[in-house]
Amino acid sequence: MKTVIICYSRHHGNTRKVVEAIAQGHDVTLIDAAAETEADLSVYDLIGFASGIYFGKFHESVLKFAQKNLPQGKNVFLLSTYGGGNGTKAIEETVKARGAQIVGRFGCKGYDTFGPFKLVGGIAKGHPDQTDLENARRFFDGLSVNC
Numbered sequence: 364m365k366t367v368i369i370c371y372s373r374h375h376g377n378t379r380k381v382v383e384a385i386a387q388g389h390d391v392t393l394i395d396a397a398a399e400t401e402a403d404l405s406v407y408d409l410i411g412f413a414s415g416i417y418f419g420k421f422h423e424s425v426l427k428f429a430q431k432n433l434p435q436g437k438n439v440f441l442l443s444t445y446g447g448g449n450g451t452k453a454i455e456e457t458v459k460a461r462g463a464q465i466v467g468r469f470g471c472k473g474y475d476t477f478g479p480f481k482l483v484g485g486i487a488k489g490h491p492d493q494t495d496l497e498n499a500r501r502f503f504d505g506l507s508v509n510c
């Protein structure tokens with residue numbers, strides 16, 4: 364299954380760790396949404412959007428990438444890391460507007476030192492951990508079976 368994952372991961376590289384765990388041993392192309400704004404996604408069977416949660420949403424670069432490049436009617440999965448709580452509403456609306464089908468969602472905690480959290484040494488320290496990465500791999504393997 365030819366898969367592409369469009370990722371934004373800058374705060375601590377948390378989301379990138381999860382994406383790389385998934386990509387290992389699979390036919391997965393990675394696109395950094397901060398570095399690339401255009402790509403032909405029509406050749407992929409499965410498209411993942413991955414991001415840390417920034418102010419309750421996937422990062423703007425991922426939302427814009429999806430708006431611009433997501434072909435109609437694709438199978439899409441969502442992957443996110445967050446300090447406190449997930450926020451997939453905006454990306455879900457964006458991909459559904461492109462007629463895409465969301466075939467899976469994976470989220471886990473990611474080390475967060477934003478704003479006041481820095482003063483207390485951050486929250487969700489140590490995440491994503493080995494269990495998070497294992498869960499992410501299992502999630503992705505499950506997707507491959509279903510698609």
Ligand SMILES: Cc1cc2nc3c(=O)[nH]c(=O)nc-3n(C[C@H](O)[C@H](O)[C@H](O)COP(=O)(O)O)c2cc1C
Nearest residue numbers: 372373374375376377378415416418419447448473
């Ligand atoms: C500017 C900024 C805003 C954030 N906003 C949220 C938020 O609204 N909700 C939340 O749970 N975490 C928030 N976080 C924490 C990140 O989602 C979390 O650390 C995530 O794992 C970062 O992913 P990354 O290292 O892949 O960029 C924020 C972090 C930053 C730097």
